[in-house]
Amino acid sequence: MSTTDNIIELRHITKIFPTIVANDDISFEIRRGEIHAIVGENGAGKSTLMNIIYGLLQPTSGEILLNGVPVKIDTSTKALSLGLGMVHQHFMLVQDFTVLQNIILGSEIRKGAVVDYEQARQKVMELSDTYDLRIDPDKKVKEISVPMQQRVEILKVLWRKAEVIIFDEPTAVLTPQEIDEFCEIALKLKAQGKTLVFISHKLGEVMRISDRVTIMRLGKVVCTKEISDTDEKDLAHLMVGRDVELGGGHREPIKTTEEVLSVRDVSMAVGGVKKLDGINLSVHPGEILGVIGIDGNGQDELVNAICGKARADSGEILLDGKNIIGKSIKQIRDMGLSTVYEDRLKDGLVLKYSVRDNLILGYQDRPQFLCKWKAFLNQKAISENAQKQQADFDIRCGSLDVPARTLSGGNQQKIILAREVSAGPRLLMVVQPTRGLDMGAIEFVHDKVVEQRNAGCGVLLFSLELDEILQLSDRIAVIHNGSIIKTLPNKNVTKQQIGRYMLGVLDDGAQEAEA
Amino acid sequence: MKNRFINTVKLRQGLTDTASSVLALILAFIVSGLLVAITGVNPIEVFASLFKGGLGSGMALAGTLNRMAPIMLAGLAITAGNSCGVFNIGFDGQFLLGFLFAGFAGYMLPLPSVLLIPVTFAAAILGAMLWALVPTLLNIKRDINIIFSCIMMNYIGKYLVNYLIQKFPGYVPTSGGSPNIREAAELPYFIEQPYKISLGVLVSLLCLVGLYVILFKMRTGYEMRATGLSRSAAYSAGIAVQKKAFAGMMLSGVFAGICAALELMGTTGRVLEDYAPGYMGLGIAIAMLGRQNPVLILISAFLFAAMKNGTTLMQMNTGISAQFVLVIQGLLIIFIGIGPLFRYLLNKRSERRLRKNA
Numbered sequence: 001m002s003t004t005d006n007i008i009e010l011r012h013i014t015k016i017f018p019t020i021v022a023n024d025d026i027s028f029e030i031r032r033g034e035i036h037a038i039v040g041e042n043g044a045g046k047s048t049l050m051n052i053i054y055g056l057l058q059p060t061s062g063e064i065l066l067n068g069v070p071v072k073i074d075t076s077t078k079a080l081s082l083g084l085g086m087v088h089q090h091f092m093l094v095q096d097f098t099v100l101q102n103i104i105l106g107s108e109i110r111k112g113a114v115v116d117y118e119q120a121r122q123k124v125m126e127l128s129d130t131y132d133l134r135i136d137p138d139k140k141v142k143e144i145s146v147p148m149q150q151r152v153e154i155l156k157v158l159w160r161k162a163e164v165i166i167f168d169e170p171t172a173v174l175t176p177q178e179i180d181e182f183c184e185i186a187l188k189l190k191a192q193g194k195t196l197v198f199i200s201h202k203l204g205e206v207m208r209i210s211d212r213v214t215i216m217r218l219g220k221v222v223c224t225k226e227i228s229d230t231d232e233k234d235l236a237h238l239m240v241g242r243d244v245e246l247g248g249g250h251r252e253p254i255k256t257t258e259e260v261l262s263v264r265d266v267s268m269a270v271g272g273v274k275k276l277d278g279i280n281l282s283v284h285p286g287e288i289l290g291v292i293g294i295d296g297n298g299q300d301e302l303v304n305a306i307c308g309k310a311r312a313d314s315g316e317i318l319l320d321g322k323n324i325i326g327k328s329i330k331q332i333r334d335m336g337l338s339t340v341y342e343d344r345l346k347d348g349l350v351l352k353y354s355v356r357d358n359l360i361l362g363y364q365d366r367p368q369f370l371c372k373w374k375a376f377l378n379q380k381a382i383s384e385n386a387q388k389q390q391a392d393f394d395i396r397c398g399s400l401d402v403p404a405r406t407l408s409g410g411n412q413q414k415i416i417l418a419r420e421v422s423a424g425p426r427l428l429m430v431v432q433p434t435r436g437l438d439m440g441a442i443e444f445v446h447d448k449v450v451e452q453r454n455a456g457c458g459v460l461l462f463s464l465e466l467d468e469i470l471q472l473s474d475r476i477a478v479i480h481n482g483s484i485i486k487t488l489p490n491k492n493v494t495k496q497q498i499g500r501y502m503l504g505v506l507d508d509g510a511q512e513a514e515a
Numbered sequence: 516m517k518n519r520f521i522n523t524v525k526l527r528q529g530l531t532d533t534a535s536s537v538l539a540l541i542l543a544f545i546v547s548g549l550l551v552a553i554t555g556v557n558p559i560e561v562f563a564s565l566f567k568g569g570l571g572s573g574m575a576l577a578g579t580l581n582r583m584a585p586i587m588l589a590g591l592a593i594t595a596g597n598s599c600g601v602f603n604i605g606f607d608g609q610f611l612l613g614f615l616f617a618g619f620a621g622y623m624l625p626l627p628s629v630l631l632i633p634v635t636f637a638a639a640i641l642g643a644m645l646w647a648l649v650p651t652l653l654n655i656k657r658d659i660n661i662i663f664s665c666i667m668m669n670y671i672g673k674y675l676v677n678y679l680i681q682k683f684p685g686y687v688p689t690s691g692g693s694p695n696i697r698e699a700a701e702l703p704y705f706i707e708q709p710y711k712i713s714l715g716v717l718v719s720l721l722c723l724v725g726l727y728v729i730l731f732k733m734r735t736g737y738e739m740r741a742t743g744l745s746r747s748a749a750y751s752a753g754i755a756v757q758k759k760a761f762a763g764m765m766l767s768g769v770f771a772g773i774c775a776a777l778e779l780m781g782t783t784g785r786v787l788e789d790y791a792p793g794y795m796g797l798g799i800a801i802a803m804l805g806r807q808n809p810v811l812i813l814i815s816a817f818l819f820a821a822m823k824n825g826t827t828l829m830q831m832n833t834g835i836s837a838q839f840v841l842v843i844q845g846l847l848i849i850f851i852g853i854g855p856l857f858r859y860l861l862n863k864r865s866e867r868r869l870r871k872n873a
Contacts (some may be wrong), residue, residue, distance in 0.1 A: 309751070330753030339751075347751035352744045355735070362752030364737050376733050401525055 006068070007032040007164060007195050008053065013062035015048055022048040024219040026062070030164070035186060035196040037227075038208040040216035041239055041438035042409065046199050049216075050166050053197075054086045055079040060280050075195045085162030088151045089169040093141045098150075100124055100137035103155045107338045128160050129186050147178045156187070165189065166197045171205050175294055176466055176499035183209050201239075201439075203232040204467075209332045215239055240439045246446055252454045254474065259318070260458035261306070261427050266315035266325075267482075268301055274325050275301040276312065277482035283427060284457040288449065290461045290473030290490070298482035299462050300342075303431050306460070308332040320426055336426030340416050340433050342462075345407075348416040351405035355397050356386040358404045359419050366423075383424075393418040395443070410441025413458060417448055428452050431462040446472060466495055519550050529808060536804045536811060538857070539850035540818075547843045551835060561833050565840075568828025569821030576709035579817065579824040584715035584781065586823070587816035588774035589794035590801030591719075591726050592767045594812065597802055598730055599763025600743035602870075605650055605665030606795040608672030609643040609768050613775030615676045616642030618786030621696030621779065624684065628699040635780060640772030646672055647768030651761055661764075677788050692787040702780040715777040719816075722773060727809045729766070739763055793841065797823075800844050803851045819844070 012397050015023040016421060019327040023045045030036045040046050045352065051057040053064065055073035063070050066082055073079050076086075093102050100117065103124050108115045121137055125133040128135050131153045141149060157165050167186075171179045174223050186196055186209050200206050206213055207227060215238040222238050236244050261283040268276040274297050283289045293299055304310035306317060306327040316323045324332050333339075341347035349358050360369050360382055369385070386400045393414045404412060413433065420428065433444040436449040449472060463469050470490065471474055478486045478501040488502045500506075548558035569579050589606065596603035603609075617639035624631055650664035680686065683693045706712040730736035741749040742759040749757045774794060779786070797819050805812030819840075826837040 307751075308753075328753070329751070333753045341751055346745070346747045348739045348748065350745045351746045353741065361741065361748065362754075364734055370734060375735070377733075377737060472582070475607075 005031055005433045007066070008197075009065035009068070010049075010053075011063050011065065011104075013049065013052060013059045015045075015052060015057065016060045021073060021219050021482055023052070023059070026216075026221055027225050028214050028221055029069060030195060030197060031212070033190065033193055033195055034211040035190050035198055035209050037198045037200060037210035038212040038216060039200060039203065039206055039213060039235060039239055041201065041440075042436060043438065044216040044239070045219040046216055047168065047418070050086065050168060050197070050199060053079070054084060054166060061415065080160050080162065083161065083163035084166070085157030085160060085164065086166040086168065087157060087170060089172060091149050091153050093149060093152060095142040098138050098140055098145065099152050101137055102141055103137075103159050105156075107160055112506065124155065124159065127155060130192065131158070133185065136166060146173050147181065150174075150182070151185070154189075162194075164195045164197065167200070168199050169201070170198070171200065171202055173295075175502055176495045177503065202467075203235050205230055206235065217241060225397060236439065244439045244443050246439075246443055249447060249450060250454075251474075252286065254284055256284055256286065258285055259283065260320055261460060262318045263306070264316050265320070266302075266305060266312045266317060268305055268310065268312045270310070275453055275482050276305065278315070279479075279482070279484055281477050281484050281487065283460050285458050286453055286456045287425070287463055287474040288453050288472050289475050289477055290458040290463065290469035290479045291479055291484075292463065292466060292469045292498060292502060293479035295464055297479050299431075299479060301482070302343070302479070303339075303429065303462060306332075306429060307341075338420035338423050338425035338428050340413075340420055340428070340430040341436070342431040344412055344416055349404045349412060354401045355390075355395065355404055355407070355415060356382060356400040358415050359386045359389050361419065363419065363423055371476050389415075389418040389422060392422075393448070410437050410444070413437060413441065413445060417445060421448060421452055423438065423450075427458045427460060429460045429462075432464065433461070434463075434465070434468060464470075466498060469498075470495070478502055527537075529810075532806050532808060533811060535854055535857075536815070536851070539804070539847055539854070542850045543843050543846040546846050547839070550842065551839070554835075556833050556835060557748050561829060561839070562834055564832040565822060565825040565829040568825030569823075571828075573710050573772065575824065577712055579821045581711075581713045581781065582824050583773045583808060583816050584713065584719040584822035585604070585777045585792075585794060586797050586801070586820050587719045587812065588722060588770050588777060589798030590805060590812055590816050592770035593795075593798040593799075593802035594807060595726060595770055596763050596767040598736075598743045598807060599739045599760050599766075599849060599863065600746055601661065601760050601763050601767075603647070603764060603767040603771075604645060604662055604795070605668050605754060606771050606798060607791070608665070608669035609646040609771035610775045610778075610794060611672045611676045611790065612646040613639035613641075613643035614779055615679060615786055616791065617772075617776045617779045618693050618696060619683070621700030622694055622785075625697075626699065628703070630696065631699045632780065635696075636773065636776045639776035639779070640769050643772030643775060644765055644768040647764050647771070647802060651764045655757055655761065673789070676786065676790075680786055681787075681789055692783075692790075693785045695785045696779065700780055701784065702777070713777075715727055715781045718773065718777060720813075723809055723813060724772070726766075726770075730807065735762070736758075762835045774848035796841065796844055800847050 008030040010029070011027050012020070013023050013026040038046050046500050048057060052059050053073070055076045055078050058074065059379065064073060071082060073082065094105065096206070097105065100121055104120045109120045110116060124137060133155060135148065135151055135155065141152065154165070170181060174182060183205060189196060198210060212224060213224055213230065213235065214224040215235065217239060259282045263279050263281045266276055266279045267274065279302060281289065291299065293373060301310065305312045308324065308327055312325050317325050319332065319335050319337060322335065324335065345351060350361060363369065367374070369378055369381050370376065389395065390400060393417065395414045396411050404415060433445050433449065449459055461469070461472055473490045475487060475489050476493065476498065477484045478498060480502065481504065485504065485506065548562065551558040551561050551740060570576055574853060592606055593603060617635045620638035621631065621635045624634060626634060644666060650661050650668055653659040653664050654661040680693045685694045687694070702714050704711045705714045705717055721773045730740060738749065739759045739762060742756045746756050747792065778792065799813060801815045801819065804815040822840045822843065826840055829835055830837055
């Protein structure tokens with residue numbers, strides 16, 4: 001094999017940050033015209049490596065060969081000029097500019113001192129047609145959907161004549177149907193001779209479109225495999241270093257008609273916009289109800305209405321039969337609701353508080369943590385509580401006195417989970433509980449959630465990850481445009497079916513009312 | 516458990532805090548020393564006389580301790596607010612109102628010492644809290660920016676006090692202030708021999724311990740600090756964050772009032788016109804150096820008191836103006852403020868070293 005078959009060759013790339021070795025002697029090559037997936041858990045060093053290739057970071061040592069020639073990529077401009085483009089996970093688009101303006105921004109075609117939009121439009125449309133991207137060049141970016149924005153990002157890279165396109169977690173923000181479309185686009189790009197580097201931790205897509213896959217763990221390359229030589233289970237094993245069992249394991253069947261939470265005809269407007277429109281749902285003790293929907297269809301508002309951060313305009317929310325609308329966060333909490341909020345850094349933890357102190361946040365006024373006229377904290381009880389939770393939830397930290405900020409995401413989530421679960425709630429509301437966590441931590445969180453369910457606690461799960469909903473839920477409620485448009489038991493359902501509901505299309509093919 | 520008595524993590528945290536405070540302090544002295552050197556005066560001499568005046572003799576030490584009392588209270592006032600996430604920049608106004616109320620009570624009420632001193636304290640606290648209450652309520656009820664309203668209240672307070680002094684019965688125009696308070700209202704010394712140490716020192720130490728207990732031992736302090744460190748997390752946990760911020764501002768007002776009472780009963784003896792001892796600036800500096808750590812607060816308050824006490828000797832010996840202390844104080848705040856920059860540079864350097872070794 002001649003060296004020019006490899007468009008990019010990484011040789012002994014090492015990147016050392018003051019506290020960690022993010023990339024440790026990374027060597028592998030990317031062949032011309034292939035789709036090369038890079039998989040690994042959080043902190044495996046995937047993003048660092050991509051940032052090095054794209055010129056945003058400099059390696060501590062090692063070299064990058066492009067078409068067999070060593071190159072020094074010190075800025076992203078340089079990377080682009082060498083034919084390397086990157087589509088970031090968080091899009092870098094100017095919301096108020098049109099699609100066309102965004103695509104050409106920074107490398108415009110000029111006619112004298114002004115931008116030649118006519119010519120630019122023509123060329124952009126040619127590109128768009130070549131890859132069947134079907135963009136509308138005159139819409140403003142803020143008016144178009146997320147997958148469309150992603151296509152704009154792809155066109156931006158193509159416009160700059162990139163031969164290699166790096167995708168950073170491209171499917172994280174997409175629904176199942178949109179992921180299908182993305183895969184088609186990826187294959188079309190490949191068919192046109194582009195080389196794709198595709199970072200992901202969703203193994204389904206990796207298996208579907210990649211030619212080869214490189215697995216990274218703890219800053220090192222585990223191996224590079226032909227996709228035909230591996231399967232999802234094997235990849236997961238290589239990523240984590242052991243077998244992973246998601247879904248929480250054994251379940252006791254539910255045998256009650258009692259409802260721990262019942263939401264009836266709840267509507268709520270935020271800033272004059274109706275966000276919740278007659279929501280109905282119920283959770284039984286000992287079951288997990290998974291609420292799935294495309295981001296922004298009212299999930300946040302529903303969470304806020306239930307936990308007491310927002311007040312529903314009409315309808316009723318019954319927790320154990322008692323209406324909680326108008327009650328404070330604290331009152332609802334004392335009535336038996338525990339919440340694991342979506343944003344653990346902002347809402348779940350006081351980052352500068354010690355692990356010990358975080359383990360009583362929100363429960364600091366419970367009698368077991370107080371002494372002397374209920375005004376003073378019982379430090380001994382708080383420490384004992386912390387030691388118990390640390391043991392029960394395997395919270396790994398140097399000491400219970402270190403600030404929560406210093407822990408890994410998984411361990412931070414364990415603090416929150418330990419705290420909320422040990423309060424013995426009637427209803428446990430978990431919102432995106434595994435976002436940004438690695439496989440091992442996800443497995444742990446799933447186990448604990450199912451454990452609560454088996455202990456007779458009602459669980460209301462919000463997630464944007466369809467896989468997670470399917471793995472955990474006993475029943476699934478699909479939220480669309482502020483209403484629950486479908487509730488069904490989690491039996492014999494397909495991703496495609498749920499995906500259709502998420503878009504508001506019901507079984508009889510009718511679009512939901514608003515459309 | 517390796518050691519039940521010394522908590523190593525907390526100790527290390529304390530040491531890091533101390534180290535960065537000390538570093539800022541050293542830098543402040545170096546830069547201000549350079550400034551002095553530019554004017555042609557030997558900086559060593561300046562600092563030497565500054566500290567000789569503040570700490571050089573038993574007499575000087577006693578003076579420094581007596582000065583420390585109101586300065587520390589100012590530091591506690593700012594610390595109390597900061598802990599709950601509110602920056603009490605209205606301290607000056609609150610101080611002046613407390614000053615006025617205390618001056619009025621100490622002058623007007625014919626009571627024995629045992630009663631008059633507590634009453635005067637209470638009057639000062641009342642005045643200061645009243646002045647803290649206005650911007651806080653405006654903020655809660657009408658969402659008005661508390662920083663702006665506090666600054667405005669400082670000006671209103673200043674002119675209001677100047678005006679009201681003239682309404683004291685027995686006011687003598689051109690005397691520069693109200694008549695003197697009763698002898699019964701003067702703060703007694705709790706140590707007479709060999710040097711006189713005012714009761715104020717004891718009061719300030721009690722306040723320091725009090726704040727520490729509230730913040731770190733009581734439930735409400737846990738909630739207050741949570742609010743100050745992460746309002747969103749505290750809110751999500753069901754803590755009434757607005758009430759905690761309110762409590763923080765009021766607590767700050769209480770300390771401002773005590774500070775004013777100490778100043779009046781221990782130092783000035785009457786309400787002065789245009790009185791601006793600059794305690795807010797010192798308070799901010801102490802709060803930044805002290806980082807809620809009682810020992811650090813005590814040390815930094817003592818240090819600033821020593822500097823303030825030493826200015827007279829420094830001015831006499833070297834001709835450098837007393838305002839020089841303000842320069843040191845300002846530099847100190849800057850150097851503490853750019854602490855993250857130091858950390859960034861240190862990280863950068865260790866990264867470069869690693870690259871060289873790799």
